[in-house]
Amino acid sequence: MTQATTTRKESDRLASKGWLKSLLARPEIGPIGVMLLLFGMLGYFSIPAGEFSLNPFAGEGFNALGIRNNLRVIAQLGIIALGAGLLIIAGEFDLSIGSMIGFAGACMAMVLRWGFAIVIPYISFEGGMHVEFFTLIYIDNISPIGAIMITMCFTLFFGWLQGYIVVRSGLPSFIVTLGGLFFLRGLTEVSLRAFNHRPDQTKGATTVTELPDIKNIIDVPGHGEMERSAAKALPDADLLAILKDVPADTVASLTERLTYTAQRVADAKTQIMAAKGVKPLERALENAIESGNTVMAETIRNKIDTFVVTPTVPKEVTDIDVARAYIDTLGSARPIADFFGGDILQPIFDFLYFPVDWNTNNFGNQFAPGLYSCVMIWVLLAILCYVVLSRTQAGNWIYSTGGNLQAAKANGVPTDRVKISLFVFSAFCATIFATCQVFEVNTADAAKGNLKELEAIAAAVIGGIVMTGGFGTVVGIIVGAFIFGLAKEAFFYIPGIDGSFYRVFLGLVIIASALLNENIRKRIMGTL
Amino acid sequence: MAGNATEPLIETRGLVKRFGSFTALNGVDLQVFPGEVHALLGDNGAGKSTLIKILSGVFKPTDGEIIVEGRTVSFSSPRDATGAGIGTVYQDLALNALTSVTRNFFLGREITHFPGPFGLLKMGEMDRIATEEMAKIGINVADPNQPVGTMSGGQRQTLAIARAIYFGAKVLILDEPTSALGQKQQMEVLKTIRKVQKFGDIAIILITHNEIHARLIADRFTFLSLGEVIGRGTSKDLEGDDIKRLMAGGAEIGDLAKELAV
Ligand SMILES: Nc1ncnc2c1ncn2[C@@H]1O[C@H](COP(=O)(O)OP(=O)(O)O)[C@@H](O)[C@H]1O
Ligand SMILES: [Mg+2]
Numbered sequence: 001m002t003q004a005t006t007t008r009k010e011s012d013r014l015a016s017k018g019w020l021k022s023l024l025a026r027p028e029i030g031p032i033g034v035m036l037l038l039f040g041m042l043g044y045f046s047i048p049a050g051e052f053s054l055n056p057f058a059g060e061g062f063n064a065l066g067i068r069n070n071l072r073v074i075a076q077l078g079i080i081a082l083g084a085g086l087l088i089i090a091g092e093f094d095l096s097i098g099s100m101i102g103f104a105g106a107c108m109a110m111v112l113r114w115g116f117a118i119v120i121p122y123i124s125f126e127g128g129m130h131v132e133f134f135t136l137i138y139i140d141n142i143s144p145i146g147a148i149m150i151t152m153c154f155t156l157f158f159g160w161l162q163g164y165i166v167v168r169s170g171l172p173s174f175i176v177t178l179g180g181l182f183f184l185r186g187l188t189e190v191s192l193r194a195f196n197h198r199p200d201q202t203k204g205a206t207t208v209t210e211l212p213d214i215k216n217i218i219d220v221p222g223h224g225e226m227e228r229s230a231a232k233a234l235p236d237a238d239l240l241a242i243l244k245d246v247p248a249d250t251v252a253s254l255t256e257r258l259t260y261t262a263q264r265v266a267d268a269k270t271q272i273m274a275a276k277g278v279k280p281l282e283r284a285l286e287n288a289i290e291s292g293n294t295v296m297a298e299t300i301r302n303k304i305d306t307f308v309v310t311p312t313v314p315k316e317v318t319d320i321d322v323a324r325a326y327i328d329t330l331g332s333a334r335p336i337a338d339f340f341g342g343d344i345l346q347p348i349f350d351f352l353y354f355p356v357d358w359n360t361n362n363f364g365n366q367f368a369p370g371l372y373s374c375v376m377i378w379v380l381l382a383i384l385c386y387v388v389l390s391r392t393q394a395g396n397w398i399y400s401t402g403g404n405l406q407a408a409k410a411n412g413v414p415t416d417r418v419k420i421s422l423f424v425f426s427a428f429c430a431t432i433f434a435t436c437q438v439f440e441v442n443t444a445d446a447a448k449g450n451l452k453e454l455e456a457i458a459a460a461v462i463g464g465i466v467m468t469g470g471f472g473t474v475v476g477i478i479v480g481a482f483i484f485g486l487a488k489e490a491f492f493y494i495p496g497i498d499g500s501f502y503r504v505f506l507g508l509v510i511i512a513s514a515l516l517n518e519n520i521r522k523r524i525m526g527t528l
Numbered sequence: 529m530a531g532n533a534t535e536p537l538i539e540t541r542g543l544v545k546r547f548g549s550f551t552a553l554n555g556v557d558l559q560v561f562p563g564e565v566h567a568l569l570g571d572n573g574a575g576k577s578t579l580i581k582i583l584s585g586v587f588k589p590t591d592g593e594i595i596v597e598g599r600t601v602s603f604s605s606p607r608d609a610t611g612a613g614i615g616t617v618y619q620d621l622a623l624n625a626l627t628s629v630t631r632n633f634f635l636g637r638e639i640t641h642f643p644g645p646f647g648l649l650k651m652g653e654m655d656r657i658a659t660e661e662m663a664k665i666g667i668n669v670a671d672p673n674q675p676v677g678t679m680s681g682g683q684r685q686t687l688a689i690a691r692a693i694y695f696g697a698k699v700l701i702l703d704e705p706t707s708a709l710g711q712k713q714q715m716e717v718l719k720t721i722r723k724v725q726k727f728g729d730i731a732i733i734l735i736t737h738n739e740i741h742a743r744l745i746a747d748r749f750t751f752l753s754l755g756e757v758i759g760r761g762t763s764k765d766l767e768g769d770d771i772k773r774l775m776a777g778g779a780e781i782g783d784l785a786k787e788l789a790v
Contacts, residue, residue, distance in 0.1 A: 387648075393638040394645040396631050403624035410622035411636035412607055470626045525625045525677040 030516050031463050031479040034509060038483060042070075042490035049495065061489060064352065064359040064368040071371055074485030075378035076433055077459055078478060080452055082378075082385050083429030085460035085477040087422040089389070091402035091469030092166060092173040094426040096158075096180030097456055101449025103188045104155050104434035109208035109444030110195060111147040115140040144214055144337040148435055152428070158184070159427025163420035173423075181453070188446045206446035214337040215439050218330040221245055225333050232324045239323035246326055254325045255317055260354050261365065262314040268364030269312040278307055340377065340432075341439020343370035374436040381429070386474040398422065403470025458506065459484045462513045466521050483509065535598065537562045537731040538583070538614070538699045543592035545578055545755075552578040554755040555592065560699065560748075563728040565721060567742040568735045570752035576735050579752070580701050583733070584616035585609030596699070615697025617688040619704055625677035629669055632676050633658040633691050661690045665723045666716075682713030686720050693724065700724060701733045706741055714738075718745055 023029060043056020046066065053059075060066050080097050087094050117138040124132040142150070162180050166173045192206040216228040221242055223231065234242075243251070281304050288297040332338035346369055352359035353366040361367045389395040400408035401415045408415050430449070438444055463480025465472035484506065491502035536559040545553040553575045560566045568576050581587045583594065585603035593600050596612050603609045609616070623632050634654050640647025655672040662669055667686040669679075676684060685705050692700055702721070706714040718741060724730055725745070736742050742749065749766060751759040759770070 388646060391648050391651075392646050393640050393649060396627070396635060396638055396649070397645065399627050399631070400624045400635055403626040404622075406620065407622035407624050408635065410606065410618070412610070413636045470624065521626065524675045526679075 028464055028473060028476045028479055031476060031483060031513065034462075035479050035482045035486065038486040038490050042486055042493065045490065045493035045495070059493075061493060064349065065361070066489075068368040068371055070485060070489055071375050073488070074481050075372065075375040076436065077452075077455055077484055078378045078481035079374065079381060079433050079436075080426075080429050080456040081459040081463070081477050081481045082381055082474070083422075083426035084453070084456035085463065085465050085472060085474070085480075086385060086389065086398060087419075087426050088457070088460055088465050088467060089402045089469060089472050090398045090419055090422050091405065092163075092419055092422070093177060093457070094159075094162070094180075094423060095174065095177040095453050096162065096184055097426060097430045097453035098449040098451055099181045099184035099188070099453075100155055100158070100427055100430035101434045101437075101452055102446050103158075103184045104151050104431040105438050105444040105448050106188045106192055106208065106446055107154055108147045108151045108435060108438050109211060110191070111142050111150050112144070112214070112438075113208055113211055114195065116142055116146075116150055144334055144340075144439065148336070148340075148431075151435075152431055155427045155431045156424050159424040160420060162427075163423030166423070167416040167419050185446070192446050208444040211438075211442040211444075213442050214334050215332050215341045217333050217337075218327070219333045220327065220330070228327060228330070231327045231330075236320055239320050243319055243323040243326060250326070250329075251322055254322050254329075257350075257354055258317040258321050258325055259314075262317055264354075264357075264360065265364035266312040266314040268362065270309055272362070273309045273312070274307070277309055278304060281307065337439045338373070340373060340435045341441075342373045344373050344376045346370040372436075372440065374433075374440070377432060377436060381432070382474060382478055385477075389474050394418075399470055401469075455484060458510050461510055461517070462506075464513070464517055464520075466517045467514070468521075471517070471521050471524075536560055536595075537597060539595040540579075540583070541593050541595065543579065543582060543594070544590045545575075545582060545587060546590045552755055553582075553589075556752070556755070556757055558750055558757075560731040560733055562698070562731050563725065564747040565725050565732045565734050565745050566748045566750065567746035568733055568750050568752065569737075569739075569742060573754075574752040575755045576752055577703065578755075580616065580703060580733065580735065583609065583699075584614055584701060610695070610697075613696055613698035614701065615692030615695065615699065616701040617685070617692055617703065617705065619707070621684055621688045623676050623684060623688060626675060628673045628675055629662075629679070629687060630654045630658045630672045632687060633661070633672075633694075637695060657694070658690075661694045662686060665690055665693070665720045667720070680713055680716075681709045682716035682720075685709075685717045689720055689724065693730065697730065699731045699733065701735075703735050704737065705734070706736060706738060714741070721745055 040056060042061040043059060046059030046061030047053055048059065056062055061070070080101070084094055084097060115138060118136040119133040120136055121131050121133050124130055139146075158180070162173070162176055165171065166176050169176075189206050192208065193204055195208075196202060196205045213227055213229070217225055218228050218231060219225050220231045220234075223234070223238070223242075281300055285297060285300045285304065288300055332342060349359050349368055349370045350366070359367045389398060397408065397413045397415075397418050400411070400413055401418045405415055408418075430452075433452075434444075434448070437448065459480035460472070460477055461467065461480070462483050463472070463476035463478065465476060465480075487502045487506055487509075488499075491497070491505060492499045494501075538558075538560045540556055540558045543553055543556040543558075544551070556575075556579060558566075558568075558579070568579065570576050578587065582589050585606040585608050588602075588604070594603075595601070596614070601608075601612055603612070606616075624635065630651070638647075639650045639654050639657075641650060642648070658672050659669055665686060667683055667690075669683070676687065679687070689700065689702070689705075705717050705721070709717065721732060721734065722745060724732060725747075734742070734746060743763070746763060748762050749760060750757055761770075
């Protein structure tokens with residue numbers, strides 16, 4: 001009898017698990033592989049035909065503008081996937097996310113455009129029975145933060161209500177939020193049509209347009225607040241007057257930059273013209289060689305060698321140009337609108353244009369001004385979610401609520417509160433998504449956010465979230481959003497195939513991920 | 529150790545529980561002393577689970593009283609019972625198999641750097657305590673971060689017991705802790721119970737169907753049948769066939785072999 005070995009058996013077993021096996025048991029490992037694959041595909045296939053490069057940043061997929069646009073799509077999805085993912089970990093679904101985005105955007109845009117009123121309808125008998133409205137409160141000229149707060153009141157309440165119905169009734173959240181999906185979309189359309197009945201609106205339209213470009217409202221010295229584009233279109237005399245008060249070193253650096261741009265644009269133009277001139281000659285040379293006309297070939301070759309285009313003369317940098325460039329550097333007078341709808345990392349992108357010369361388009365101009373602000377918001381939200389889920393008491397409650405509801409309850413976890421909070425958080429994420437959109441494009445549309453709830457759930461599943469709850473990580477949700485965003489772009493660039501194949505691909509990835517997740521879950525549960 | 533203490537740690541007097549017109553318990557008296565394992569025995573449907581659910585605050589008794597350390601108590605939720613020092617380890621153990629040992633050990637009572645649900649977890653301290661507490665009753669966990677799902681049934685029982693004790697259980701209620709386990713793991717759990725028994729200050733109520741286990745470890749027995757106590761005694765009082773007979777509800781068990789030989 002060797003009792004020592006038998007008592008130690010279980011622990012010994014576990015310790016023998018190698019690092020490779022424990023790495024492979026991480027839920028994020030599969031998705032990260034797919035993400036890297038797509039990253040490589042997008043980098044490789046977006047390089048123009050005929051050029052060869054192993055640098056994935058050489059093509060359109062990851063040039064400055066490609067990065068800006070791709071990251072925007074990924075971040076937008078990523079924001080709502082965080083809300084959807086955390087809720088799924090707690091064992092519930094939210095199908096109302098897409099409609100919530102449409103509702104939040106419309107609400108915010110309407111408040112920004114027409115103000116906010118609380119009206120009480122009542123039946124009046126004067127001059128025949130009809131409904132009248134008594135306006136209790138009317139606030140006009142609502143600031144961005146005000147509009148966001150008002151919208152949050154509605155959307156967070158609605159998120160709370162859905163959660164409350166789910167935990168109180170015990171109905172599947174699938175059904176309750178499916179109701180929310182129809183209810184909110186319908187409510188959004190109805191409200192927009194009602195507003196657009198006014199004589200100055202397009203009748204029956206379910207959009208809000210003609211919002212000012214709020215994030216680009218700036219405080220112009222001597223002129224007060226105005227939109228940036230209007231400021232740049234001021235009469236020359238005004239622009240020069242503005243420039244007079246600008247410190248000399250600022251003027252110097254702006255001038256240096258503008259001079260660089262002028263030179264760079266001229267160079268690009270020269271290059272393009274040279275290419276245009278040489279190309280027919282090269283074609284002729286090919287023909288000549290093919291037909292065996294060596295004399296002709298020699299002549300053409302000489303011509304190519306001696307081919308010169310007169311270099312384009314760079315545009316003169318005037319004080320007006322400097323003044324306009326200065327206006328471009330002025331910070332927004334509406335920081336909240338700029339926070340959600342503006343750009344970030346401009347200094348880095350400026351630096352990458354001048355002097356690095358990577359963020360430069362074919363015509364010599366700066367390519368991308370920066371990244372969309374929603375990327376930063378996504379990063380902030382993701383860090384918050386990561387800390388909460390894996391490092392706090394609330395995180396442990398979320399996992400246990402989804403993993404074993406009865407166990408959580410028996411240990412005193414307020415599971416109802418956990419679930420309701422996450423329904424509210426999901427609505428919060430949808431509202432943030434809508435806020436970014438409204439301040440980016442200055443319009444709202446009742447159709448916004450359509451099918452986003454399914455994309456968010458798909459991203460969460462791809463990222464290793466188990467649909468039955470209790471399992472998954474924030475890193476996984478982030479990776480899922482990357483996969484979703486990258487797939488669309490990558491397939492677009494693959495030569496000779498229909499871009500819609502990305503959906504076929506994603507469909508397969510979703511099923512494969514779900515199978516993998518289930519397998520991992522069973523292995524951890526000890527049932528496999 | 530039996531009979532060391534003069535005063536029961538927990539006691540019920542005339543406990544009655546009716547579900548509508550159905551009487552699940554009909555005046556149950558029970559006395560459990562510190563440092564003792566008190567086996568609660570009886571056939572299926574006898575009312576054992578109902579009794580412990582009352583003790584752990586899940587049900588309210590229709591009549592009768594519960595006395596803990598000399599004071600009459602009334603529980604309106606499992607929380608109250610836990611607060612009064614009654615720790616119940618259910619058959620399903622109330623564990624989340626998908627998360628780690630530590631996270632389960634502290635589930636609902638996490639140690640954080642600052643109060644509130646968003647307080648950061650003191651993971652290191654929690655890992656250490658979980659490991660230590662489980663070692664105290666005989667299980668060495670290799671890694672406190674291993675998911676509970678990867679642990680054996682016996683280890684899970686130990687985790688649930690260690691957790692209840694650490695969070696102040698003076699009365700430990702174990703509902704059929706050995707029933708779903710293999711032979712070896714059953715022994716593991718019994719060893720754990722023995723360790724707790726030796727602490728001397730914890731009263732253990734053990735529900736089991738296994739006569740051998742009861743005989744091995746229990747100091748005192750109470751037999752339930754159809755909602756009533758049909759017998760009780762210390763391990764010395766009862767001998768051989770008494771236990772077998774009382775467990776079957778008091779009916780005389782004829783020679784099993786004879787009965788089977790048709
Ligand atoms: N919630 C309930 N509602 C109605 N009857 C119940 C309920 N719980 C238990 N019973 C009944 O009470 C009796 C005793 O059950 P229980 O305490 O589970 O027995 P045991 O655990 O000894 O097998 C059984 O006949 C059972 O059907
Ligand atoms: Mg039972």
